[in-house]
Amino acid sequence: MKRYETYKDSGTEWIGDIPNHWETVKIKYLNNQDDTMFIDGDWIESKVIEDTGIRYLTTGNIGPGYYKEQGRGFISEYTFEDLNCTEVFPGDLVMSRLNKPIGRACIIPNLGHRIIVAVDNVILRPNQNFERQFLLHVMNSDGYSTYTDLISRGATMQRISRGQLGNINIPAPSLQEQTQIAAYLDYKTGLIDTIIAQKEDLIQKLKEQRQAIINEAVTKGLNPDVKLKDSGIEWLGDIPEHWEGVKLSYYINVVGGSTPSSSVPEYWDGEVNWVTTDDLGKLKTKNIKTTRRKITEMGLNNCSASLLPEDTVIMSSRAPIGHLGILRIEGCTNQGCKGLVPFKDNILSEFLYYFLLSSKKELESLGTGSTFMELSATKLKDFKILLPPKEEQKEVLNHIESGLSIIDKSLYLTTESIQKLKEYRQSLISEAVTGKIDVRDWQAPKS
Numbered sequence: 415m416k417r418y419e420t421y422k423d424s425g426t427e428w429i430g431d432i433p434n435h436w437e438t439v440k441i442k443y444l445n446n447q448d449d450t451m452f453i454d455g456d457w458i459e460s461k462v463i464e465d466t467g468i469r470y471l472t473t474g475n476i477g478p479g480y481y482k483e484q485g486r487g488f489i490s491e492y493t494f495e496d497l498n499c500t501e502v503f504p505g506d507l508v509m510s511r512l513n514k515p516i517g518r519a520c521i522i523p524n525l526g527h528r529i530i531v532a533v534d535n536v537i538l539r540p541n542q543n544f545e546r547q548f549l550l551h552v553m554n555s556d557g558y559s560t561y562t563d564l565i566s567r568g569a570t571m572q573r574i575s576r577g578q579l580g581n582i583n584i585p586a587p588s589l590q591e592q593t594q595i596a597a598y599l600d601y602k603t604g605l606i607d608t609i610i611a612q613k614e615d616l617i618q619k620l621k622e623q624r625q626a627i628i629n630e631a632v633t634k635g636l637n638p639d640v641k642l643k644d645s646g647i648e649w650l651g652d653i654p655e656h657w658e659g660v661k662l663s664y665y666i667n668v669v670g671g672s673t674p675s676s677s678v679p680e681y682w683d684g685e686v687n688w689v690t691t692d693d694l695g696k697l698k699t700k701n702i703k704t705t706r707r708k709i710t711e712m713g714l715n716n717c718s719a720s721l722l723p724e725d726t727v728i729m730s731s732r733a734p735i736g737h738l739g740i741l742r743i744e745g746c747t748n749q750g751c752k753g754l755v756p757f758k759d760n761i762l763s764e765f766l767y768y769f770l771l772s773s774k775k776e777l778e779s780l781g782t783g784s785t786f787m788e789l790s791a792t793k794l795k796d797f798k799i800l801l802p803p804k805e806e807q808k809e810v811l812n813h814i815e816s817g818l819s820i821i822d823k824s825l826y827l828t829t830e831s832i833q834k835l836k837e838y839r840q841s842l843i844s845e846a847v848t849g850k851i852d853v854r855d856w857q858a859p860k861s
Contacts (some may be wrong), residue, residue, distance in 0.1 A: 415851040424848075426583040430555040435540045436587045442580030443678040444540035450540035454576055455508075455531035456499045463487045469527040471502070473534050477511040478518040479554040489530065491599050491748045500537060502529040507538040507546050511574050517582075519553035521546060536576050540683050548592035548847070551599050552584050580759070583846055584735060595846050598853040605746035620825050627817040629772045631810045632765065633800060636772075648800055649776050657802045663795035666766070667755045670791060671721050671747030674713035684710030686721070689743030691730040694737035694751065700767055702728060702739040719746040721751070725763040727754040729770060732788035735781045736774040740767055752794060765807040768814055769799055 419729035426438055445452035450535065457472055467488040475482050489499070502508065504524040509517055512534040519538075522529060533538060540549060552558060554719065561582065566572040587595070636652045642652035645659050662668070671689075674681035687705040694702075714721060721730075722741055730737040732750045740763055747753055754766060770777065781787035802810065845851045 415845075415853065418849060418852045421849075424583070424585070428561040429583065429585055429848050430557075430850075432585055433587070433852075436585060436849055438583040439586040440580060441538070441582050441584060444538065444544055447541045449539070449859045450541045451506075451537055452580060452845060453500060453537055454577075455502075455533050455535040455537060456497060457533045458493075458497070458499075458530070460710050462489055462493045464490055467491065467527075468499075468501075469525055469529045470532070471508075471522075471529060471535070472532045473510040473512045475531075476508055476518060476520050476535060478515050478559075479520060479550060481520045481523050488527070494528075501519060502531050502537055504529075505546065506552075507540070507549060509536045509538060509579060510534065511536060511579065512571065514563060514572070515554070515573050516561040516566045516572060517553060517558065517579060519550055521550055532838075535571065536579060543589055543591060545585075545592040545596050545859065547596035548602065549584070551596060552847045555847050556770045556840045557844055557848065558582075558584070584771055587849065591854065594669040594856070597858065598856050599843055599846055601858050602842055603839055606835055606842075610832055610835050613828050613835075613856050617825060617832075618826055620821050620828070621742075622650065624818060624821045624825075625772070627767050627821070628814055631814050632769045635802060636809060637807065641852075650800070651796075651801060654802070659798050659800055659802050661795065662754070662797045662799050665756055665758045665761050665801070666799075667757050668791050668795050669722060669726075669747075669753035669755055670718070671749050671751050671753070672717040672719040673748045674709050674717045674719075678713075678716075681713030681716060682707070684708050684713060686711060686714050687743055688719075689728050689739070689741070689745055689747040689751055691733065691737060691748070691750040694728060694730050694739050695734075697737075697739050698814055700738070700740050700764075701742045702745070703742050714746060719748075721746055722755060726772055727763050727767050727770065728752070729754060729777075729794075731790075732781075732783075733786040735778045735787060735789045736770070736819065738767055740764065752789075752791065760804050761801060762804065762811065764769055764811050765802075766799065768811070773797075773799075 420434040421431040422434050423491060424430060424432040424438050434670045442452055464476040465573065467490045470487040470489050472485060474484050502522055504522055505520055508522055508531055509519040540546065562574055565578055566574040609696065633650055633653060640656045643655045645651060647659060686709045686710045688707050689702060689705050693705050703772065722745055724742060724744060726741040728739050728741055728747060729752050730750055731752045777789060780787045782792045846853060
């Protein structure tokens with residue numbers, strides 16, 4: 415794509431150089447006519463939220479460039495009048511002052527209801543010299559988002575004030591160029607988004623195929639002609655006749671975990687690996703080779719955690735249930751995990767891992783609790799697992815690992831491709847809205 419003939423310094427770091435005939439303008443100056451607006455949303459207390467009436471949108475509904483449908487809060491007509499609320503109309507631009515990317519914006523669609531927005535949002539109804547779709551792209555460009563993050567404030571939750579937002583300079587080409595840039599970006603990003611959606615669908619299918627390989631192998635084996643029998647377990651159905659269905663506790667010790675006192679520094683930052691549900695949730699493979707936090711020998715000895723041997727299967731047993739990993743180093747766990755240690759040599763840790771992975775929904779269904787779901791040691795011990803002969807377990811594992819290696823490579827390449835497309839998308843937006851490329855002569859292909 416060609417560049418403009420001449421450029422000048424915009425005077426704004428995040429924008430950089432702009433075409434000679436462009437200007438910049440502070441966002442607050444877009445509100446300079448009677449029918450324009452740049453104001454905060456309304457302060458609405460939870461006690462007045464209802465199930466029907468005027469739709470109440472929060473910062474969670476404001477995505478970076480798109481409206482997000484979530485939550486179903488409403489207020490009554492009485493509350494609207496009593497609090498002197500500001501109505502938001504389809505086509506209004508709304509910016510979020512809270513949560514990254516800070517200052518992100520979306521255009522409100524027609525939701526079939528009257529609408530208001532929460533106070534941490536800013537309603538922008540610009541003057542007739544600005545194309546809203548152009549502004550939308552500006553306020554979701556990388557340079558803009560980096561700058562708003564930089565000037566936001568807050569220790570636990572970052573915010574930007576309406577005053578700070580209003581003082582941000584944005585590029586201001588002519589209305590005609592804004593319209594052309596918006597059309598160009600809408601078309602180009604639309605194509606990119608379609609490709610990304612197709613690749614995301616492929617990822618979902620690959621994940622389903624991955625799970626199907628595991629499920630079939632650990633519940634039916636590899637021989638399609640093997641004689642089957644009723645497992646006696648509804649969710650498993652028929653299993654190979656020579657396989658055993660046994661309670662987990664017949665072959666596995668279930669070992670609970672614990673957390674040393676956080677008020678004793680001598681218990682922490684040692685050399686004993688300490689597995690948490692967070693560690694399991696962030697695993698990119700089945701193997702646990704290190705942990706985010708480690709405790710000392712003193713910490714281990716002063717809590718009820720036990721040192722677990724290598725090749726122990728670790729499972730999260732609370733919030734959430736069923737994250738899994740195989741410990742490849744000695745370590746212990748916190749109280750949100752259970753260590754599953756085979757005490758007989760006729761079950762391989764890897765087979766147990768894959769069987770439990772295929773049983774995640776059933777394990778989750780056994781959880782109980784009011785504040786968070788937890789799977790008790792008793793229920794886990796009573797959970798039935800399948801046990802083929804050891805040599806057959808090895809064959810099953812070889813089949814699984816071979817199939818997963820192909821799928822995982824495809825998953826990696828597809829995920830990497832999506833990331834590159836997203837980066838290209840953002841680069842395209844940033845270059846177009848700041849005038850680094852000249853799209854004045856661009857025309858959409860004829861369909």
